[in-house]
Amino acid sequence: MRKTMLIGSLAALALPFVAQSQESEPPRPYIYATYHYCDSAAQDDVDGVVDKVWAPIYDKAVEDGTLSGWGWYAHHTGGKWRRLSYYISPTLDGLFAAQESVGEKLDEAMGDDRSFGEACRSHDDYIWQITAGSNIDDGPAGKVALSVYLQCKMSGEERVDELVRTVYAPIYDSFIGDGKARSWGWLSHVVGGKYRRAITMTADDVPTLLKTRAAIIEAISAKDTSTEFSDICYSHSDYIWDIGH
Numbered sequence: 001m002r003k004t005m006l007i008g009s010l011a012a013l014a015l016p017f018v019a020q021s022q023e024s025e026p027p028r029p030y031i032y033a034t035y036h037y038c039d040s041a042a043q044d045d046v047d048g049v050v051d052k053v054w055a056p057i058y059d060k061a062v063e064d065g066t067l068s069g070w071g072w073y074a075h076h077t078g079g080k081w082r083r084l085s086y087y088i089s090p091t092l093d094g095l096f097a098a099q100e101s102v103g104e105k106l107d108e109a110m111g112d113d114r115s116f117g118e119a120c121r122s123h124d125d126y127i128w129q130i131t132a133g134s135n136i137d138d139g140p141a142g143k144v145a146l147s148v149y150l151q152c153k154m155s156g157e158e159r160v161d162e163l164v165r166t167v168y169a170p171i172y173d174s175f176i177g178d179g180k181a182r183s184w185g186w187l188s189h190v191v192g193g194k195y196r197r198a199i200t201m202t203a204d205d206v207p208t209l210l211k212t213r214a215a216i217i218e219a220i221s222a223k224d225t226s227t228e229f230s231d232i233c234y235s236h237s238d239y240i241w242d243i244g245h
Contacts, residue, residue: 078239126192133185142202
């Protein structure tokens, strides 16, 4: 079964997250995420390429253990990124090995077809590490995702991570279930651009996603830590994604 991150849920989030244990440190997988700038008139054609060409290759990579997950998100609401592709590995070495091996197979399968590159001419790459989140090993994380990309002071990032693990994680976990969120995750920056942290959440539809987000924000505000959080992570960009794979 292909596992979907809550990204992207960040996935993205997907996007997959291993539930945190009080008895031992949980595995913290890595995500290679590519945020594509695409021609809106041609982006649906790119989705077709992913369905027909990319998906079988990535599914096989998950099946044979090369990757632990992958995904493809389509822009619903937000900034200039139009598509998000990502894949997941338990280690950085595995992430870069997959970049080579899976990339070669994609190049071979695409052949002389330049439709993807012509439609999506530029992109931003990030490597994230999953440092907290819900357990979505049992299946897809939802049909839509909300990703909040945060600019943070590097000197305060450890404190923000601590707040998420100790204060925010129980709140997010309490909003997982039918009619609420399907998954959530907290991502830390390894390589990439200006965003240092990302929080992701998935749900079955956009109204549920936004209603749950509002309830979580209200619960977090009652903890009297939101000011400290916002002092460290001082700016953000929100995206809503349709989860394609």
